[in-house]
Amino acid sequence: MSDTRGLLIVLSGPSGVGKGTVRAAIFKNNIYNYVYSVSATTRQMRPGEVDGVDYYFTSREEFEQLIEEDALLEHAEYVGNYYGTPIKAIEDNLSKGYDVFLEIEVQGAMKVRERMPDGIFIFLAPPNLNELESRITGRGTDNQEIIYERMQKAREEIEMMKHYDYVVVNDEVDCAVNKVNGIIQSEHLKVSRVVDQIKLQIHNYFQKGE
Numbered sequence: 562m563s564d565t566r567g568l569l570i571v572l573s574g575p576s577g578v579g580k581g582t583v584r585a586a587i588f589k590n591n592i593y594n595y596v597y598s599v600s601a602t603t604r605q606m607r608p609g610e611v612d613g614v615d616y617y618f619t620s621r622e623e624f625e626q627l628i629e630e631d632a633l634l635e636h637a638e639y640v641g642n643y644y645g646t647p648i649k650a651i652e653d654n655l656s657k658g659y660d661v662f663l664e665i666e667v668q669g670a671m672k673v674r675e676r677m678p679d680g681i682f683i684f685l686a687p688p689n690l691n692e693l694e695s696r697i698t699g700r701g702t703d704n705q706e707i708i709y710e711r712m713q714k715a716r717e718e719i720e721m722m723k724h725y726d727y728v729v730v731n732d733e734v735d736c737a738v739n740k741v742n743g744i745i746q747s748e749h750l751k752v753s754r755v756v757d758q759i760k761l762q763i764h765n766y767f768q769k770g771e
């Protein structure tokens with residue numbers, strides 16, 4: 562039955578647009594019980610991060626082993642580190658009926674789209690490029706050269722928006738969260754997702770009476 566399988570939701574967009582912030586706000590309340598897909602990465606753990614919660618922190622060798630074993634739905638190299646989405650947890654949770662939420666960058670999202678075209682692809686866009694630049698600068702993690710590189714990359718990433726199903730402008734975090742939740746809940750109401758279950762209910766009802 563189509564509606565008992567969960568939905569795969571992919572949130573992506575340029576660096577600094579607020580993906581992590583919006584995702585954290587969604588998971589703070591998590592009123593719809595989404596399951597977060599924890600990625601593997603070779604980057605250094607930051608203070609406050611927890612292995613297995615924020616990421617699975619691995620060595621390059623361990624990551625390459627995951628690639629070899631075909632354990633990743635997709636992987637990408639981003640600012641000198643590997644990032645990848647473990648496939649098993651996704652399959653297990655979708656088949657249990659949970660909506661699985663991925664927060665990944667644009668290259669990875671496009672690879673997921675090829676392998677799982679039924680997913681819902683949401684592009685988080687900045688209100689404008691000056692605001693994107695000030696968010697990257699405000700984070701205080703990058704020097705001028707890297708900021709310039711990220712802005713160049715953002716230009717290419719925004720070009721990729723046409724391959725997504727929805728665009729949400731991250732002007733206010735709460736507003737963006739409501740829009741993302743609204744998209745997911747509307748997707749659940751699509752006739753194509755519930756039609757099989759309704760047919761089965763009708764079938765069972767009339768069979769009882771026979």
Ligand SMILES: Nc1nc2c(ncn2[C@@H]2O[C@H](COP(=O)(O)OP(=O)(O)O)[C@@H](O)[C@H]2O)c(=O)[nH]1
Nearest residue numbers: 581600601636637639644645646664665666669
């Ligand atoms: N392709 C891909 N990108 C990922 C994955 N996990 C996280 N990312 C993205 O990698 C980028 C860098 O993430 P991170 O190092 O946590 O830094 P920050 O989000 O820029 O603070 C972000 O755009 C994430 O959305 C993954 O499994 N696959």
Ligand SMILES: Nc1ncnc2c1ncn2[C@@H]1O[C@H](COP(=O)(O)OP(=O)(O)O)[C@@H](O)[C@H]1O
Nearest residue numbers: 576577578579580581582696700731732733734
């Ligand atoms: N709606 C928003 N309005 C203002 N600042 C925001 C908003 N969303 C995120 N930010 C800020 O922008 C910066 C980048 O956000 P972050 O979530 O790290 O982006 P990403 O995960 O896309 O790289 C952070 O300093 C964050 O606090």
